[in-house]
Amino acid sequence: MGRWEPNARGRLAEAALELYSEHGYEQTTVAEIAKRAGLTERTFFRHYADKREVLFAGSGELQDLFARAVAEAPERAAPVDALAAGLDAVSGAFADRWEHARRRHAVVVANPELQERELIKLASMTAAVAGALRGRGVTEPAASLAAEAGTAVFKVGFERWIAAAEEGEMAGLLRAALAELKAVTAGHAAAV
Amino acid sequence: MGRWEPNARGRLAEAALELYSEHGYEQTTVAEIAKRAGLTERTFFRHYADKREVLFAGSGELQDLFARAVAEAPERAAPVDALAAGLDAVSGAFADRWEHARRRHAVVVANPELQERELIKLASMTAAVAGALRGRGVTEPAASLAAEAGTAVFKVGFERWIAAAEEGEMAGLLRAALAELKAVTAGHAAAV
Numbered sequence: 193m194g195r196w197e198p199n200a201r202g203r204l205a206e207a208a209l210e211l212y213s214e215h216g217y218e219q220t221t222v223a224e225i226a227k228r229a230g231l232t233e234r235t236f237f238r239h240y241a242d243k244r245e246v247l248f249a250g251s252g253e254l255q256d257l258f259a260r261a262v263a264e265a266p267e268r269a270a271p272v273d274a275l276a277a278g279l280d281a282v283s284g285a286f287a288d289r290w291e292h293a294r295r296r297h298a299v300v301v302a303n304p305e306l307q308e309r310e311l312i313k314l315a316s317m318t319a320a321v322a323g324a325l326r327g328r329g330v331t332e333p334a335a336s337l338a339a340e341a342g343t344a345v346f347k348v349g350f351e352r353w354i355a356a357a358e359e360g361e362m363a364g365l366l367r368a369a370l371a372e373l374k375a376v377t378a379g380h381a382a383a384v
Numbered sequence: 385m386g387r388w389e390p391n392a393r394g395r396l397a398e399a400a401l402e403l404y405s406e407h408g409y410e411q412t413t414v415a416e417i418a419k420r421a422g423l424t425e426r427t428f429f430r431h432y433a434d435k436r437e438v439l440f441a442g443s444g445e446l447q448d449l450f451a452r453a454v455a456e457a458p459e460r461a462a463p464v465d466a467l468a469a470g471l472d473a474v475s476g477a478f479a480d481r482w483e484h485a486r487r488r489h490a491v492v493v494a495n496p497e498l499q500e501r502e503l504i505k506l507a508s509m510t511a512a513v514a515g516a517l518r519g520r521g522v523t524e525p526a527a528s529l530a531a532e533a534g535t536a537v538f539k540v541g542f543e544r545w546i547a548a549a550e551e552g553e554m555a556g557l558l559r560a561a562l563a564e565l566k567a568v569t570a571g572h573a574a575a576v
Contacts, residue, residue, distance in 0.1 A: 270571040344532030
């Protein structure tokens with residue numbers, strides 16, 4: 193069957209996001225997603241466990257990417273520089289994904305269950321990055337704090353990226369957010 | 385009825401935590417909690433919406449305490465110093481609550497649904513602290529980043545506090561975690 197269903201996975205994801213955006217996540221059924229993609233429900237379930245999974249299928253990949261880049265940063269890099277390398281890697285995964293990321297984010301924030309899921313995925317990413325830092329010899333609590341900081345920078349930078357009036361480079365915004373966090377913790381960002 | 389039920393709320397919370405620790409959260413019913421506390425189910429529902437709420441009743445209070453202390457820090461304090469004031473205030477709320485906090489944490493980490501709830505409460509606390517910082521004139525993204533940093537410090541410091549072999553001062557551990565975060569973001573915490 194495969195040859196009649198080129199990029200079934202991507203088509204299903206695109207169809208799902210369209211329907212969630214148009215009619216709302218709750219109102220959309222797997223049957224409708226499959227139909228919109230021109231595929232069968234059976235094909236849907238070969239690629240995704242359920243309609244929620246379509247939105248979070250990339251989370252594990254993102255987590256691995258972040259943690260791996262942290263682990264593979266130059267040996268003598270300080271934890272914060274390893275984090276910066278991880279944030280760069282994460283940015284790369286979002287190249288040409290701005291419209292998609294914006295639409296996905298709008299769907300997630302409109303639904304408490306999806307927001308919870310997003311928080312869990314972020315906590316899981318933080319744990320993976322903390323593990324990668326410990327693997328570099330960073331002790332606790334520095335490893336967990338640095339990982340939390342990395343997730344905070346990703347969250348805040350990501351939200352600025354998708355809130356922009358037009359598509360820009362995510363890497364620059366994440367670097368700026370990291371610089372801002374450094375300034376804040378150093379006490380340099382004074383209240384107006 | 386009130387005069388026959390001195391501190392019903394506290395007794396119910398204590399009974400619930402005992403039962404969750406002994407038999408697990410899922411296995412415990414509201415009827416059992418009320419019975420252990422020597423009260424009726426009706427009294428339980430006058431104080432708590434459900435058995436989950438018993439574990440999170442203090443979260444709103446903690447959030448208010450943190451945000452208020454940040455808002456009320458000296459006018460010229462830098463954001464990070466306002467955060468430190470907030471963390472001190474939060475520590476005060478846990479005085480003499482070490483055993484309770486340890487038992488509660490063990491119940492929460494044993495149950496995915498409760499962990500999700502905890503993440504949502506922490507996200508809500510972060511949003512409240514970011515709001516308090518914006519109220520001080522701190523601009524975005526500094527306000528959100530500082531608030532995320534504050535929550536990270538609270539989480540990591542709290543976990544160290546409850547993991548200790550004996551009861552200690554939470555304030556000192558939170559201050560140490562904040563100092564560690566400063567060092568990490570400044571790039572001073574080198575990998576071993």
